[in-house]
Amino acid sequence: MPSLPMSTCEINQDSKDSTDPQESLEDHAELIGSAKRRVKDETLEKEDLKKSRVEDELEKSKEETKPEINEPKEEPEKPEESRSEDGPTTEEYIIDCSPSPSAPFEHRVVTTKSHQITAYYTINRDEILGGGRFGMVHKCVEKSSGLTLAAKIIKTRNQKEKEVVKSEIEVMNQLNHANLIQLYAAYESRSDVTLIMEYVEGGELFDRIIDENYKLTELDTVLLIRQITEGLQYMHKMYILHLDLKPENILCVSRETNKIKIIDFGLARRYKPREKLRVNFGTPEFLAPEVINYEFVSFPTDMWSLGVITYMLLSGLSPFLGDDDNETLNNILECKWSFEEAEFTDISEEAKDFITRLLIKSKSWRMSASQSLKHPWLSDRSLHYRLHQKKNKCHSTHAPPPES
Structure with a gap:
């Protein structure tokens, strides 16, 4: 083939909305304890009650330690990417989707003027920004504001060619987007039409x-x-x-x-x-x-x-x-x-x-x-x-x- 000539991930575990295991175990322990107490001899009731209270307290202290034992087990459930050195967005990269800088003027609906363009703009004909079948693009400055713009000079030999350029102007009048070059003004003479446009300096x-x-x-x-x-x-x-x-x-x-x-x-x-x-x-x-x-x-x-x-x-x-x-x-x-x-x-x-x-x-x-x-x-x-x-x-x- 010839070469050219030319987000943050939020980990929401909701604490699993799980019922605390210690509550169910405590209830279970109390049921067992009460069942035991019913079969005990009434003469030993007081002693058994004392023992059961001690057992309950021990049981309770054991149950309170269980969440601490279980906590580390929940850790592996978190996604891999959330525990990296670079934070939760390690496995993602958010590209810069911000728009290109807007033109330094509001969008305009332009019609061609027959005034002498040199009365309003200084066109640097030595500085060529681009060119093609239409003519050349030069850097220019608006005299009244000092605004740097680009002047696209299109040679027009007849009325038909002028109409083609006016069609381009009509299209640009409808386009107001940061990624589309904006039109500022247009001037018509006998041999050409000049479009004054937004200037960008980064090249083709x-x-x-x-x-x-x-x-x-x-x-x-x-x-x-x-x-x-x-x-x-x-x-x-x-x-x-x-x-x-x-x-x-x-x-x-x-x-x-x-x-x-x-x-x-x-x-x-x-x-x-x-x-x-x-x-x-x-x-x-x-x-x-x-x-x-x-x-x-x-x-x-x-x-x-x-x-x-x-x-x-x-x-x-x-x-x-x-x-x-x-x-x-x-x-x-x-x-x-x-x-x-x-x-x-x-x-x-x-x-x-x-x-x-x-x-x-x-x-x-x-x-x-x-x-x-x-x-x-x-x-x-x-x-x-x-x-x-x-x-x-x-x-x-x-x-x-x-x-x-």
Whole structure:
């Protein structure tokens, strides 16, 4: 396979709600004592009564010591994990499921303005944050507030291309989620449309995949994929398909954390169940089979791309990448991929199962975003504990050889 170019457990024993054994034994002892006294000669009654009182006192003192003898026997009933050096949560690891930092502004419903953008923003054209088929993204500062933002300048040669950008704006106006990049303003000129957006500084997720020196563990990948899935779950609940999900379209909030934002809604479409949607665009190695076959697309189309991203993050390899686009597309149509590469040797079976449930040719059999979030790989704290202990680095075969 070619490599990329590019909880606390509360132990509630309820004291077993057990009846104190000493009460039943005392009652039993008293019954025996009274029976004995009835058969004694009346002339010895007083003496026997004295003896029985002494016996009762002795019996009582013995019974009082019994709970102390029995107490240690109850100890082994406690679960193993509750008596470890690290406390009751030793066998579980709670991953950081807190949301990504929100945009430094409230969600906005944006319409394009025809004002001169340079009157309101200073755009640093020398600092390029990213780029693609649409144009370039630059760092910029709002003059009135000093707020640092990102300016996505999209070249538009005609009205049709302007409408495509306005469709992207309409989609972003509907999306208000911490894992989705937020739109601040939009400006239109004769030759381009500029989208002013939330700025994040951690770079593309793609950079972490290809960086052999970046220590990306399987547990890191769990965190990243969980956030992407949460973003997709929100989009799908809003009936919006991304349709261009890939590592280049996922930004890291910072270089120190695993918090992410999904970006680039230029190919996103609103899903209308009564209107069968077909598309003929996207990046070849991330395309789902239904896109290549020009069949109807829906929510599972994004889930296929999630499976490809997961595979890439865990191995540093692209599951369907061929020597050219045609070979790549044929590999996808044949659903030709495997875990045979050495990079998957130390990857958990749960991770492999997660991918297997997404990279399915028939879209109706793929996990949804909500189902994915419930999958053990993303939700099982015991598994996360094992991964935390293991701390295995993904792409392990890429690591430098040990010093001799």
